[in-house]
Amino acid sequence: MAKSKKGAVGRRGFLKGAAAGAAALVAKPPEAIAQQRPQGSGGNATAATPTQAALNVDVGNGRPIPGINGIELSPGSDYMVDVLKQFDFEYVVANPGTSFAGLHESLLNYGNNTKPEFLTACHEESAVSMAHGYAKIEGKPMLVLLHADVGIQHASMAIFNAYADRVPIYMIAGNWGHAVQAHNAQDMALMIRDMIKWDDEPRSLAGFADAAQKAYTIAMMPPMGPTLLVVDEDLQEMTNKEPNLRVPKFKTIHPPAGDLESVREAAKLLVAAENPVIVTGRSARTANGMTLLVELAELLQAPVSGGDRMNFPLTHPLSGAGIPGTQPDLTLALEVNNAPVGRNGAKTINISSTILSVKNNYQDVGDRYTASDIDMAADAEATLPALIEECRKLVTANRKRVYEERGKKIAEAHRQAKLKDIELAAIGWDASPVSLNRLYGELWPFIKNEDWSMVSWDGFMGGWPRRLWACEKHYHYIGAQGAGGMGYGAGAAVGAALANKKHGRISINVQTDGDLNYAPAVLWTAAHHKAPLLTIMHNNRAYHQEVMRMQRQATAMNRGTDRIHIGTKLWNPEIDYATIAKGYGMYAEGPITDPKDLAAAYKRGIERVKNGEPALIDVVTQPRG
Amino acid sequence: MAHSPRIAALFALGAMLAAAQAPTGDASRGKDLYDRKYLCSACHGFSGQNGVGARLVPMKLTQAAFMGYVRHPHDTPTGMPPYTAKVMPDQELADIYAYIKSLPDSTKKAKDIPILNDILNSQK
Numbered sequence: 111m112a113k114s115k116k117g118a119v120g121r122r123g124f125l126k127g128a129a130a131g132a133a134a135l136v137a138k139p140p141e142a143i144a145q146q147r148p149q150g151s152g153g154n155a156t157a158a159t160p161t162q163a164a165l166n167v168d169v170g171n172g173r174p175i176p177g178i179n180g181i182e183l184s185p186g187s188d189y190m191v192d193v194l195k196q197f198d199f200e201y202v203v204a205n206p207g208t209s210f211a212g213l214h215e216s217l218l219n220y221g222n223n224t225k226p227e228f229l230t231a232c233h234e235e236s237a238v239s240m241a242h243g244y245a246k247i248e249g250k251p252m253l254v255l256l257h258a259d260v261g262i263q264h265a266s267m268a269i270f271n272a273y274a275d276r277v278p279i280y281m282i283a284g285n286w287g288h289a290v291q292a293h294n295a296q297d298m299a300l301m302i303r304d305m306i307k308w309d310d311e312p313r314s315l316a317g318f319a320d321a322a323q324k325a326y327t328i329a330m331m332p333p334m335g336p337t338l339l340v341v342d343e344d345l346q347e348m349t350n351k352e353p354n355l356r357v358p359k360f361k362t363i364h365p366p367a368g369d370l371e372s373v374r375e376a377a378k379l380l381v382a383a384e385n386p387v388i389v390t391g392r393s394a395r396t397a398n399g400m401t402l403l404v405e406l407a408e409l410l411q412a413p414v415s416g417g418d419r420m421n422f423p424l425t426h427p428l429s430g431a432g433i434p435g436t437q438p439d440l441t442l443a444l445e446v447n448n449a450p451v452g453r454n455g456a457k458t459i460n461i462s463s464t465i466l467s468v469k470n471n472y473q474d475v476g477d478r479y480t481a482s483d484i485d486m487a488a489d490a491e492a493t494l495p496a497l498i499e500e501c502r503k504l505v506t507a508n509r510k511r512v513y514e515e516r517g518k519k520i521a522e523a524h525r526q527a528k529l530k531d532i533e534l535a536a537i538g539w540d541a542s543p544v545s546l547n548r549l550y551g552e553l554w555p556f557i558k559n560e561d562w563s564m565v566s567w568d569g570f571m572g573g574w575p576r577r578l579w580a581c582e583k584h585y586h587y588i589g590a591q592g593a594g595g596m597g598y599g600a601g602a603a604v605g606a607a608l609a610n611k612k613h614g615r616i617s618i619n620v621q622t623d624g625d626l627n628y629a630p631a632v633l634w635t636a637a638h639h640k641a642p643l644l645t646i647m648h649n650n651r652a653y654h655q656e657v658m659r660m661q662r663q664a665t666a667m668n669r670g671t672d673r674i675h676i677g678t679k680l681w682n683p684e685i686d687y688a689t690i691a692k693g694y695g696m697y698a699e700g701p702i703t704d705p706k707d708l709a710a711a712y713k714r715g716i717e718r719v720k721n722g723e724p725a726l727i728d729v730v731t732q733p734r735g
Numbered sequence: 736m737a738h739s740p741r742i743a744a745l746f747a748l749g750a751m752l753a754a755a756q757a758p759t760g761d762a763s764r765g766k767d768l769y770d771r772k773y774l775c776s777a778c779h780g781f782s783g784q785n786g787v788g789a790r791l792v793p794m795k796l797t798q799a800a801f802m803g804y805v806r807h808p809h810d811t812p813t814g815m816p817p818y819t820a821k822v823m824p825d826q827e828l829a830d831i832y833a834y835i836k837s838l839p840d841s842t843k844k845a846k847d848i849p850i851l852n853d854i855l856n857s858q859k
Contacts, residue, residue, distance in 0.1 A: 215796035216780050528858050532845045537790065539784035539848055540841035578854055657777040658787075662816045672772045732785040734775050 120204065186315050187216035187346040189355060193319045196360040197280070199226035199253045201244065201608065203237045205264075206230075207257020209284025209293065212346030214255065230640055231601075232631035233648060234261045237301055238268030238336075239601025240632070241279045243565060244273075246419065246588040246602070247609035249396050251280040258286050258293040259301070262338075266302055267595045272336050273305040275592025276392050276445075276464075278329035279336035286343050292489070298340045304471040311340040316350045318345065319632050323358055332395065332463035332489040365395075367460060368486035368493040370677050376442070376484050377500035380410055381509060383440035384459075385516075387432050388414045390421040393444035393463075397584040399491035399731045403444070404484060406498050408466045409505065411517030413524075416446065419589035420568075423582040427521035434523055444490035449480040457483040460685045461490045496533045517730070520705065531577040538732070544705045546735030549620065549646065550574040552708040556716045565606035566599055566619040567591065570655065572735020575620075599629030600645075607643035609722070616719050619645045623680060623687070623724075624653045634694035638723040644712075644719045646726040649701065652679045654733045691726035700728025739749075758826050760798070765834025775831065783838045785850050791824065792838045801832050 142269035190213055202217055204210070217228060231237035234256055241252035262283055274280045286293050295301075308328045310321040318341065325337040368376075379452070380386055386670035388407060394400045394417075403422050407414050413432035414422040421444070422429055440457045443449035449460040460482035472564050486493060505513075535547040551574070560578070567590040568575050581587050588606055591598040626647070636643055652675075652708045660674035675681075684701075691698035697718045699711055711727045718725040740813040753776035767804070769775045778788030796804065805828060 323829070525858060529855070531854050532851055532858070534843045535851055536848055537842045538780065538782045538784035539843055539851075541780065541785060543781055545780070545782065545785040547785070551848075554854065555850060580857070652777075654777055657774055661774065661777060665818055665822065668819055670819060671774065671818075675774060700761075708804035732780040732782060734780070734786040 118555065122351040137186075140660055157402075161230055167199040180668065184220070184350055185212060185216065185347055186318075186350045187212040188220045189315050189350050189357075190318055190322075190341070190346065191216045191221040192357045193322045194253065195221065195225060195346070196323075196357060197251075197253075199251070199280070199718055200612075201229050202226035202253040202255060202328065203229040203231050203240050203515070203605075204255035205232060205234050205237060205257065205261065207284060208365045209258040209261075209286035209343055210255045210282065210341070210346070211284075212343065213284070222233035229635065231635055233629040234264035235268045236283070236601040236629045236632040236635065238265045238279060238286050239270060239410075239598045240267065240605030240608070240635070241560075242272045242275065242277050242592075242598065243602030243607075244589065244609045245277045245279065245334075245605075246275075247563065247565075247585050247606045251278040252605065254279060254281045256281055256283040256338075259295045259298055262298065262302060266305070267597060268601070269302055270305045270472075271338050271592040271595045271598050273307075273592070273675050274381045275590070276333045276335060277592065278334040280326060280329050280340045281306075281336060283338060283340050284343055284346070285340050299338050301336065304469050305336070306338050307467055309338040309340065311342075312345070315345065315350060315355055318359050319355070323360065326529040327361065327363055330363045333467050334395070335467065353439075354364035357647045365492040366463065366466070366487075367487035367496060368488035369497065372484055372486050373493065373496045374500050376461075376486070376624075377497060377504055379440055379457055379459060379483070381441060381501055381504040382533070383438075383470060384512075385432070385436050385438050386410060386412045386440040386441045386442060388412050388444065389446055389450060390414060390417040390444045391446035392419060392421070393417065393490040394419070394421040394584055395489070399494070400584050402491065402725075404495040406494060406501065409501055409513075410522065413520045414443075417589075419689040420581060420587050421570050422583045424576055425580050425582050428700055429523050430454040430520070430524045430527055432523060433516075433519045433652065439502065443482075451480055451481060452483070457509070459484045459486075461486045461488055461493050461621065463487070463489045486625075528577075535574065538706060541732060542705060543650075543703050543730040544708065545732045546571045546648065547574050547578070548705050549648070549708070549729055549731060551578055552705070553618065553646070553712060554579055555709075556712050560709075561615045562586070562611065563606065563610045563615045563617045564588070564620075565603040565643070566621060568620070568735075570622060570734060571620060574735055577725055585615065596625050600632045601629065603643060603645065604632050604641050604724075605638070607641040608639060610643055611640075611722075615642075616716065617641070617643045619643055620648050621645050622648045623647060623651065623685065626687070627680075627685070630690055631694065632725070633691050633696055633726065640722050641724050642717045642719045642722055643723065643724040645691075645726040646712075646715075647700065649685075649687060649724065649728055649730050651681050651684060651730070652733065654678075657733070688726065696726055698726040700726075703730045704730065737754055740817050760826075760833030761828035761832040762829070762830070762837040764839075765830035765832070766825075769834050772827075773823065773831070780814075782841065783835050784840070784842065791835050793840045794832070794835050798829065801835075802828050806812050 115427035237254050243256050244252045256265055283298055285298055303309060308325060312318040312321040321339055329335060354404040400422060407428045413428050413429050413430055432549050438456055439683050441450050441452060443458060443460045449458055452458045460480060465487045535551055538545040539548055562574050563585045564587045569590055574585060599621055657678045660678055661671050664671045664674055688698040688700040702708060702711055715725040715727050762778050770781060779791050780786040783792035784790050805818050808817055844853055
């Protein structure tokens with residue numbers, strides 16, 4: 111087990127108060143703390159015996175005593191750690207950088223590398239993508255540290271994805287005043303200000319405490335999104351001399367619910383509608399969001415469709431577009447980008463928090479204006495309890511009978527759609543390279559009796575997991591990138607798998623080859639931190655979306671398509687993903703081209719994952735699902 | 736570009752007449768054309784059955800009808816793009832047709848595949 115270099119930090123006041131995190135918080139004399147340090151951990155000593163206190167620290171038992179807010183003789187970054195611990199971060203992820211070395215060291219030694227535990231990323235894009243995937247499982251942010259302006263720029267695409275996907279990311283960037291000029295900026299956050307909800311650069315520790323609380327609240331308040339604090343190197347590393355510092359009490363976040371008058375009007379319309387439909391976007395922030403939506407849908411016997419993540423159980427009889435051949439007379443849109451426009455007199459109720467945080471530049475992320483009959487600028491999940499209650503008050507016995515008849519037809523349409531999907535899955539079942547329907551279908555027997563989580567997007571793969579698997583829980587499918595930026599998938603999968611780890615879940619990532627090649631070293635991060643993640647390569651050896659686009663372009667120009675592989679295909683040489691994964695320290699096998707080989711490979715991979723390590727199986731696939 | 740039904744019919748007739756004179760295709764040449772040169776597999780799958788494009792296996796069109804369709808697909812611009820004789824000569828199109836005809840139909844009934852049958856039963 112690697113030990114921290116506690117004797118090597120004498121340039122700061124830090125040593126007096128932070129050799130063991132508990133020591134600082136109980137304000138022991140510096141001499142007493144020094145005696146608790148392992149002898150010989152610095153200098154020339156080579157064979158010292160560590161004290162019990164030091165061993166406790168090393169094995170994670172030396173955590174600070176909670177509830178003591180007075181700080182003495184410690185660097186600013188120790189105080190920052192006290193503040194950050196209020197947010198109960200499970201992990202902090204970063205590619206190391208000198209600009210946040212003070213905070214990094216305090217998190218490890220003063221904070222004992224617990225709550226948060228440090229995760230090593232090999233690229234800032236991976237770091238933020240990991241935080242993105244983590245938040246989609248846990249519903250709360252991971253702490254991300256970024257190295258000055260260079261780290262922010264590396265992270266920028268992943269930040270934009272998270273912003274567009276309404277995902278909270280809590281970022282701190284170091285500002286390195288004494289460093290390479292190119293790593294400084296007068297306004298560090300400027301370059302990403304259009305794609306984060308809020309930023310600040312506090313000038314004091316007291317200011318940091320306030321800004322840190324505000325950054326967390328804003329990140330978590332719907333519409334959720336990334337926030338950034340820029341923290342000066344000196345503020346981190348200089349001895350804290352600010353008097354009477356306290357760690358502010360963390361405030362509970364209450365997402366905004368729709369006003370009661372609008373909710374009552376919406377309930378009237380819903381109860382009176384003959385063919386209402388519920389369309390979802392990102393309506394379930396938590397597992398309870400799904401429970402509430404089930405309650406509303408069952409009360410009204412209305413079909414529920416849409417959503418790029420789990421908002422409603424896909425096995426539920428009311429899941430789907432509803433009765434074929436009918437037109438809705440009312441659409442309830444919940445956290446939908448660009449709510450549908452009612453046609454032929456149909457009405458629309460739009461409940462969305464998006465308008466509560468709108469940026470000027472990225473219009474595609476925000477709502478296009480829709481003339482809804484009722485438009486609530488509110489969080490859908492927070493509004494559902496009142497909406498359910500108001501609907502319940504209005505539903506009469508007569509309406510209930512109408513709903514029951516409607517519900518039977520919707521349930522039959524749902525069943526028929528499912529049967530059709532299963533029949534379609536048989537097409538090309540024995541094809542080689544492997545079809546996407548088979549790739550997913552063969553997995554199901556291995557996970558159906560496990561607690562599983564699909565931590566990758568299925569968009570280029572025919573949506574087969576959602577069509578074949580029993581997707582019922584909020585963590586069963588986490589959806590897409592947000593802004594469609596490639597490079598998200600592998601990182602998000604690792605972050606989500608680390609979130610699932612403590613719950614004992616098996617995480618499944620079907621990984622597109624093009625996406626992995628942006629930042630493949632996140633495989634090392636998965637191996638190093640023992641993420642229980644099965645990655646199956648959807649290896650179609652191309653950027654196939656662009657292959658198809660180029661075909662259309664070339665034929666439109668009547669110039670032929672025989673050159674369109676240039677710049678779009680990943681062949682000559684073909685990439686060996688199993689060897690890459692092995693190189694990063696991960697169990698891997700493949701490439702597999704014969705579908706008959708899948709089951710045995712999956713079995714071996716799942717066994718590895720159940721043992722608490724990641725595995726990768728390279729499957730050469732049909733181009734698309 | 737939209738055509739009137741009469742003009743479209745003339746196009747189709749012309750294409751069919753041209754295709755009727757097309758040479759016999761060579762499936763082995765067709766494989767390379769399908770998989771690599773024209774990347775038909777991008778939409779129709781290497782199997783001719785899997786992907787976002789139309790299912791080509793089993794091929795139900797005659798060679799003439801197939802060639803007519805490739806020259807003037809009716810679902811452009813959102814679906815199949817048109818391939819003129821300039822960019823895809825008749826001989827190569829015939830080779831591709833021969834290759835598609837040679838591809839096995841690996842489709843089964845869901846109930847005959849244990850995994851899918853299990854999922855089917857879960858719906859009952």
